[in-house]
Amino acid sequence: MKLDNIYQEEKKSNLAKLSEIIITMASRPSGFIGLSILIFHVILAFISPYIAPYDFKAINPTLMLQAPSAEYWFGTDDLGRDVFTRTILGGRTALTITFFGSLIALLWGGLLGIFCGLVGGKTDDIVMRIVDAFLSIPWILAMLLIVSLLGTSTEVLIPALGFFYGKGIVRVARAATHDVIAKDFIVSARARGHSNFSIIWNEIIPNVRDAILVEGAMRWSWMLLGFSSLSFLGFGVSPPTPDWGLMISNARGLMSFAYWSVIAPIVGLSSLIIGINLTADAFAKALGIDRSTKAPV
Amino acid sequence: MTEIIQKVKNLSIGFKSKKGEEILILRNISTNIKKGETVGIVGESGSGKSTLALAMMGYVKHGLYTIGGECEFNSSNLLKMKNRDLEKIRGRKIAMIPQNAGQALTPNLKIGYQIDEALQLHSDLNEEEREQKISELLNKVRLPSPETIALRYPHELSGGQQQRVAVAMALAGTPDLLLLDEPTTGLDVTTQAHVLELLNFIAKDTGTSMVYVSHDLGAIAQVSDRIIVMYSGEIVLEGPSRDILKKPIHPYTYGLLKSIPKLSLAGLPQSMPGSQPQPGTMYRGCSFFDRCDFSEEKCKNNSPQLEYLEELNTSVRCFNYKSLMNHSQVNQTVNKIKTSLEDKEILNLSEVSISYAKQKLLDQVLNRISDDNPTVKDININIKKGETIALVGESGSGKSTILKSIAGLLRTKGGIIKFDQNRNLSSDLKERDPNDLRIIQLIFQNPDESLNPNHTVEEIIAQPLKLYFGLKSEELKKNIIDLLQKVRLGEFYMSRYPRQLSGGEKQRVAVARAFAAKPDIILCDEVTSALDVSVQAAVLNLLQQLKEDFGTTYIFVSHDLAVVRAISDRVAVLYQGRLCEVGPSKDVYQFPSHPYTEVLLGAVLEPDPDIKPKLVAEDIVEEKPPQKGCSFQGRCSRILGDICKSEIPPWQITESGNSIRCHIPLKELQKDQIN
Numbered sequence: 003m004k005l006d007n008i009y010q011e012e013k014k015s016n017l018a019k020l021s022e023i024i025i026t027m028a029s030r031p032s033g034f035i036g037l038s039i040l041i042f043h044v045i046l047a048f049i050s051p052y053i054a055p056y057d058f059k060a061i062n063p064t065l066m067l068q069a070p071s072a073e074y075w076f077g078t079d080d081l082g083r084d085v086f087t088r089t090i091l092g093g094r095t096a097l098t099i100t101f102f103g104s105l106i107a108l109l110w111g112g113l114l115g116i117f118c119g120l121v122g123g124k125t126d127d128i129v130m131r132i133v134d135a136f137l138s139i140p141w142i143l144a145m146l147l148i149v150s151l152l153g154t155s156t157e158v159l160i161p162a163l164g165f166f167y168g169k170g171i172v173r174v175a176r177a178a179t180h181d182v183i184a185k186d187f188i189v190s191a192r193a194r195g196h197s198n199f200s201i202i203w204n205e206i207i208p209n210v211r212d213a214i215l216v217e218g219a220m221r222w223s224w225m226l227l228g229f230s231s232l233s234f235l236g237f238g239v240s241p242p243t244p245d246w247g248l249m250i251s252n253a254r255g256l257m258s259f260a261y262w263s264v265i266a267p268i269v270g271l272s273s274l275i276i277g278i279n280l281t282a283d284a285f286a287k288a289l290g291i292d293r294s295t296k297a298p299v
Numbered sequence: 300m301t302e303i304i305q306k307v308k309n310l311s312i313g314f315k316s317k318k319g320e321e322i323l324i325l326r327n328i329s330t331n332i333k334k335g336e337t338v339g340i341v342g343e344s345g346s347g348k349s350t351l352a353l354a355m356m357g358y359v360k361h362g363l364y365t366i367g368g369e370c371e372f373n374s375s376n377l378l379k380m381k382n383r384d385l386e387k388i389r390g391r392k393i394a395m396i397p398q399n400a401g402q403a404l405t406p407n408l409k410i411g412y413q414i415d416e417a418l419q420l421h422s423d424l425n426e427e428e429r430e431q432k433i434s435e436l437l438n439k440v441r442l443p444s445p446e447t448i449a450l451r452y453p454h455e456l457s458g459g460q461q462q463r464v465a466v467a468m469a470l471a472g473t474p475d476l477l478l479l480d481e482p483t484t485g486l487d488v489t490t491q492a493h494v495l496e497l498l499n500f501i502a503k504d505t506g507t508s509m510v511y512v513s514h515d516l517g518a519i520a521q522v523s524d525r526i527i528v529m530y531s532g533e534i535v536l537e538g539p540s541r542d543i544l545k546k547p548i549h550p551y552t553y554g555l556l557k558s559i560p561k562l563s564l565a566g567l568p569q570s571m572p573g574s575q576p577q578p579g580t581m582y583r584g585c586s587f588f589d590r591c592d593f594s595e596e597k598c599k600n601n602s603p604q605l606e607y608l609e610e611l612n613t614s615v616r617c618f619n620y621k622s623l624m625n626h627s628q629v630n631q632t633v634n635k636i637k638t639s640l641e642d643k644e645i646l647n648l649s650e651v652s653i654s655y656a657k658q659k660l661l662d663q664v665l666n667r668i669s670d671d672n673p674t675v676k677d678i679n680i681n682i683k684k685g686e687t688i689a690l691v692g693e694s695g696s697g698k699s700t701i702l703k704s705i706a707g708l709l710r711t712k713g714g715i716i717k718f719d720q721n722r723n724l725s726s727d728l729k730e731r732d733p734n735d736l737r738i739i740q741l742i743f744q745n746p747d748e749s750l751n752p753n754h755t756v757e758e759i760i761a762q763p764l765k766l767y768f769g770l771k772s773e774e775l776k777k778n779i780i781d782l783l784q785k786v787r788l789g790e791f792y793m794s795r796y797p798r799q800l801s802g803g804e805k806q807r808v809a810v811a812r813a814f815a816a817k818p819d820i821i822l823c824d825e826v827t828s829a830l831d832v833s834v835q836a837a838v839l840n841l842l843q844q845l846k847e848d849f850g851t852t853y854i855f856v857s858h859d860l861a862v863v864r865a866i867s868d869r870v871a872v873l874y875q876g877r878l879c880e881v882g883p884s885k886d887v888y889q890f891p892s893h894p895y896t897e898v899l900l901g902a903v904l905e906p907d908p909d910i911k912p913k914l915v916a917e918d919i920v921e922e923k924p925p926q927k928g929c930s931f932q933g934r935c936s937r938i939l940g941d942i943c944k945s946e947i948p949p950w951q952i953t954e955s956g957n958s959i960r961c962h963i964p965l966k967e968l969q970k971d972q973i974n
């Protein structure tokens with residue numbers, strides 16, 4: 003009988019595992035589309051300063067609200083700035099801030115969730131109550147308060163967003179940890195006398211990592227929407243830095259006669275959100291996590 | 300000729316692997332189910348028995364598909380039928396009782412209501428008739444006072460009672476064919492025997508044909524007229540139940556029957572080597588070839604066909620069946636276990652009591668024990684170095700609870716746990732020093748749960764080596780390879796993940812991890828319960844071998860009395876967290892017996908149609924131990940009266956050193972209560 007059977011797989015390096023996951027993701031149509039959009043946006047964010055045809059802040063009263071033309075592909079806005087230039091640059095800040103915001107959300111949400119799941123009992127109850135209570139305040143009001151007190155600098159926005167979007171991650175991490183904690187391999191490690199740190203690092207994290215990462219990816223797209231709303235309200239990116247939320251906000255009054263100045267940033271923002279969403283979904287499927295059965299929050 | 304109810308013809312079911320290969324799970328199965336007969340389908344997990352049973356009701360699991368063949372019922376092929384037509388048959392003509400059917404009852408609906416729903420769906424009775432039918436069905440499955448049961452919620456019934464309700468619901472549509480998939484697996488021994496007896500009664504009473512799927516030959520033996528043995532997706536043997544169990548003419552069945560421990564035999568049965576091939580790994584030759592004691596050169600490259608032997612009314616798939624026909628019976632030989640008992644006490648439990656109840660604040664402050672009726676109480680056991688002591692009892696009797704306290708995972712309420720005669724072991728992990736933790740290791744029931752799925756075998760075994768001995772690099776690796784060899788696994792297993800191993804291999808890894816700590820005592824919690832019968836004996840033999848090599852002491856928890864008989868030197872019987880009987884195995888398995896021990900022994904299912912279980916006590920489940928008197932008073936059929944209810948019975952000790960805790964004098968206990 004042959005020993006090399008279909009069930010056998012060798013231990014792979016992390017890189018090999020990652021590339022396998024990406025290939026699995028891309029083999030699904032939705033995953034392929036999501037990944038393509040996301041990669042497109044990331045590349046654009048890196049190279050846009052070098053390919054932008056015009057200066058994004060050059061105001062030119064003579065060129066106000068020009069319709070799209072060969073010269074100004076997406077037309078111009080009410081100050082005569084090139085909409086194409088501003089659109090390709092308009093995702094950079096949002097993408098950067100929300101990316102780092104998500105990392106912070108992942109970190110604190112994941113760790114607190116694992117901690118709560120691990121200790122359980124009263125401590126868990128109390129911490130979860132506090133998290134819930136804190137975050138039952140409408141986040142946008144809280145954000146506005148923070149921003150108006152501390153300003154809209156990156157150093158304020160990243161941790162603030164990271165904090166507010168970590169809530170869902172706490173829940174997911176806690177639930178995943180709860181599932182793992184009941185398993186005998188944890189009991190076994192405890193009985194051997196491993197430290198709590200070793201149990202978390204060796205036994206729990208490898209088993210909850212996937213669920214937390216997927217949740218983090220999902221939160222990223224929501225955070226992006228949230229951040230753009232802030233900009234829309236004038237509390238995110240400050241002018242003249244181009245930003246989709248801000249652009250939509252400025253141009254929406256002109257929609258009826260200068261639709262171009264609002265459509266481009268809308269397409270930019272929504273395609274990025276859809277791209278991240280599809281990617282996160284494909285990521286979950288590739289890892290074998292079924293989000294439909296384990297709806298978080 | 301009796302009427303045929305279901306005709307399975309050349310059925311093949313499979314799935315597509317990631318690489319696009321077609322992988323067969325059922326390979327060309329043909330069989331007939333006749334009216335009124337009970338057919339047992341037996342095989343280890345992954346042999347395809349559930350897939351076959353499901354196909355018999357026209358259901359193919361998601362991810363699988365029919366490759367060829369048919370399942371004919373009332374002269375139409377169920378596998379080609381439209382869902383709408385199938386719905387008319389399922390529940391009415393063919394009913395199914397899946398594993399854990401009792402537990403699958405809807406928790407927030409009353410029993411009567413749930414049966415009524417089944418009746419509405421599967422019969423044309425009007426409301427009045429249905430009401431009558433409900434109590435008729437509950438009566439038929441022998442539930443006490445059907446009227447009150449109908450008004451209860453599922454959680455208010457015991458596991459056995461829930462299973463009876465599931466049977467009642469399956470009978471709601473008066474089916475012609477009843478499919479049962481592992482209907483008693485997971486139930487207690489006593490409950491199992493009761494449910495099987497009920498099924499036998501129903502088969503006789505209603506004339507329903509049954510297909511009984513199980514991995515347990517003991518259960519199959521009690522109910523089947525005919526037995527189908529499956530291996531690796533094929534039928535390897537099919538014939539009348541008695542012949543198959545008494546004179547199996549296929550090497551797999553023969554080996555299986557030889558490897559199952561029996562109550563009548565002290566000592567470990569011979570094990571069958573290897574494990575069943577995974578689907579898709581067999582290319583040519585007999586699928587049993589590398590485990591077969593009778594194999595020849597030609598079996599390697601030629602697949603035997605299923606051959607029908609007229610004179611025996613048996614079909615067999617083996618080139619060599621004739622040489623098995625000469626064996627008159629399965630002659631089981633056992634290896635007597637060797638115990639080098641040192642007269643040194645290694646672990647002593649005295650007056651240990653454990654409670655799960657939360658302590659009240661006031662009691663906590665005053666540091667007193669509030670629960671006067673704890674889950675486990677009065678445990679006094681001396682364990683000698685090198686012995687294997689077994690704890691037996693039904694689920695909930697406190698076996699695992701005691702193990703947890705010994706391991707330091709659960710605080711005791713009182714009593715002392717002493718190691719090596721002088722060292723007190725705290726029942727709190729944090730108060731034990733690393734060496735106290737090292738000397739006691741645990742092996743769990745289910746290796747799927749006890750091995751971290753994200754660690755390789757190497758990482759798993761390295762853990763205790765690093766933790767206790769600080770081993771690194773080369774030395775660590777050498778030790779791991781060494782341990783793997785001890786549990787008969789090759790070096791190449793190091794890089795595998797648990798999911799790439801068979802059940803038996805996983806359990807070997809768990810054994811290796813336990814031995815890596817060089818422990819004095821190993822606590823084994825139902826270590827063979829999750830394993831297939833064919834690998835169970837191998838793991839038991841391995842444990843015994845390691846024990847003889849290292850002089851380890853085992854505390855062995857199991858609900859399987861035959862396994863306990865095979866491996867243990869001494870047995871302690873527990874009921875509701877109280878000891879009933881403690882003594883040398885030989886004596887516990889003989890009269891005089893504690894009435895509860897007698898119940899347990901009577902309920903054991905043996906793979907022999909001539910040994911029927913004796914049902915002495917009701918299969919009720921008690922929630923809490925009684926406040927006063929004997930712990931077994933609620934179910935004891937020999938109860939003496941008030942004295943049992945008010946006074947804790949005394950320990951009576953026989954000449955051979957067997958201690959029995961009962962008010963009935965030893966001389967009386969000598970007698971079997973049935974005769």
Ligand SMILES: Nc1ncnc2c1ncn2[C@@H]1O[C@H](COP(=O)(O)OP(=O)(O)O)[C@@H](O)[C@H]1O
Nearest residue numbers: 314324343344345346347348349350361362363
């Ligand atoms: N949906 C599925 N996809 C792939 N393989 C499956 C699926 N369901 C069952 N199997 C495989 O089919 C084999 C037989 O399964 P099953 O009929 O459940 O066996 P048994 O009842 O004997 O335990 C097993 O190897 C199992 O892994």
Ligand code: SF4
Nearest residue numbers: 585588591598617618
């Ligand atoms: S055909 Fe050969 S290998 Fe297969 S069971 Fe028979 S004797 Fe054994």
Ligand code: SF4
Nearest residue numbers: 929932935943961962
């Ligand atoms: S003491 Fe009484 S109730 Fe208990 S086992 Fe003996 S006879 Fe039965």
Ligand SMILES: [Mg+2]
Nearest residue numbers: 344345348349
């Ligand atoms: Mg099965």
